Amino acid sequence: MIKVEDLRKTYRIGFWRKSVEALRGVSFEVNEGDLYGFIGPNGAGKSTTIKILLGLLKVGSGKATLMGLPAGSPRSRQNVGFLPEQPYFYDYLSGREFLWFYGQLSGLAWKDLKKRVAEVTELVSLRPEAMDRKLRTYSKGMLQRIGLAQALLSRPRLVILDEPMSGLDPLGRRDVRALLQNLHSQGITVFYSSHVLSDVEAICTRLAMVVDGQIRRQGTVAQVLEGEAEHYQIVLTAEVKPEDLPKGVGTSLGARAVSCPDLQSQRSFLQWALAQGIGIESISRNRHSLEDVLAEEVAKNV
Amino acid sequence: MKPMLIIAVNAFRETVRDKILYNLVLFAIGLIIFSLMLGEWSVFARQTVISDFSLAVMSLVGLLMSIFVGIGLVQKEIQRKTILTLLAKPLPRWHFIVGKYLGLLMVLALNLAFMTLVFFLILILIGTRPQANLLWAIYLIFVEMAVITAAALLFSAFSTPTMSALFTLGVYVAGHLSGDIVNHLAFIHKFGKRLPGTPVINPFTEKVIKGVYYIIPNMENFNIRGRVVYDLPIGHHYVLYSSLYGLMFIGIYLLIAGLWFNKRDFI
Helix, strand or coil, X not given: CEEEEEEEEEEEECCCCEEEEEEXXXXXXXXXXXXXXXXXXXXXXXXXXXXXXXXXXXXXXXXXXXXCEECCCHHHHCCEEEECCCCCCCCCCEHHHHHHHHHHHCCCCHHHHHHHHHHHHHHCCCCHXXXXXXXXXXXXXXXXXXXXXXXXXXXXXXXXXXXXXXXXXXXXXXXXXXXXXXXXXXXXXXEEEECCHHHHHHHCCEEEEEECCEEEEEECHHHHHCCCCCEEEEEECCCCCHHHCCCCCEECCXXXXXXXXXXXXXXXXXXXXXXXXXXXXXEEXXXXXXXXXXXXXXXXXX | CHHHHHHHHHHHHHHHCCHHHHHHHHHHHHHHHHHHHHHHHCCCCHHHHHHHHHHHHHHHHHHHHHHHHHHHHXXXXXXXXXXXXXXXXXCCHHHHHHHXXXXXXXXXXXXXXXXXXXXXXXHHHCCCCCCHHHHHHHHHHHHHHHHHHHHHHHHHHHCCHXXXXXXXHHXXXXXXXXXXXXXXXXXXXXXXXXXCCCCCCCHHHHHHHHHHHHHCCCXXXXXXXXXXXXXXXXXXXXXXXXXXHHHHHHHHHHHHHHHHHHHCCCC
């Protein structure tokens, strides 16, 4: 569905045309039926990659294809739905006019439009009465929903969403997450960028982590987290000073909890705590999350 | 073709819902009605003054619309980032440029038609039958505005709104003066040596002036207002020639705008 090989992009910005390398050899592949997460910190190159795929930015060097066609050619976008980050739409249009406009542009037949508009508004949980209001009266969440609706109007085989959960309240986020899973269950390929890593971890079949214009890790969640050390978190009844702790043990979440990287250090800490008369509230075995891995990858750049 | 027309209809809808347009139209109608009073005060024939003034108002308001709405149509889309979802649809970028242009032409045509209606009603009110030739003058005002709009669209594809407005105004002014300057050059060549005190033109400057003359459309080709007001005959060939001349510049401007637009990144 999407194939990106050694993609590079340099922007020229400012009066002196200073060059900024946004992508430095990005390669990844999204297969049919994937629910693919594209994660990374701000400015890592997520939106740049997405915009290149949709032809909004020109390819610097390397290769990017959508459904086997070069990214940028109008035909490659024939079966693609797209929602940009923080979308702005024509605020002088009503919700219905907006969807009709985009539906027509996507090549939907006039007779099919009415039915399809009703279907997608229901799919994104937009109230029918909101459809006759001008978009300038919509809240941020409603704009996000109608943006999703326009992306889905033409029954695309591939949906590309840039931060679809930004600006949504927790309930809205839950709805979008359910919508992505629903699309995935219908066989639609979904490629989306997000900062909500817990969601990516929970729902994505595969993901790519981009940091500083390069893919650092990619694969299934298990593959990305593979080899990541587990650690033990021990919550105490009293506060401890980091300098008093046995070697290898560090404080975590404040002075009333410690983190032990392995079983050995956990044992030595427990013996130390008994000797000090410090009570134990709980011991849990934690695996590194995507957030930890991303933090590690970002830290490598510092 | 179809996506282009869909964009054109939306651009039309966008413009007719814009308050600036109504202000301009009301301003124009006010001025055309004011021509009634001018006709009373003037020593010339009433209908001549009303026709002359009304056509000048149509031309001026058309110019303002072309510049202000023309430069905003593409720029607003880029600044508000509405262009991102639009260009992500399966359509070539030049469809967007031409669609926007056609949308604005529809608005200009509608407004000129409305102003013409008021103008003709005033002529009927004073007991004069509007001459068919007036329609040719109005048609050429429309062609001139179509050229100006294409220039505004071209500049707005790669420049800021303020600079685009200045460049477009520059094309309009230079386009109205370039013919006179070239005629003046010809006059100097013919009679310069015989008339003492005539300035000598540097050959390089002359080439630049002639170059500008060919790059910028001669807007006077679209101005037959003086002739129709005094009911002088207008050859249909002249109208056809001016239309083709305008069409050529529109084509060139849109082609360059399309090529530029095709090349640019939308960050």
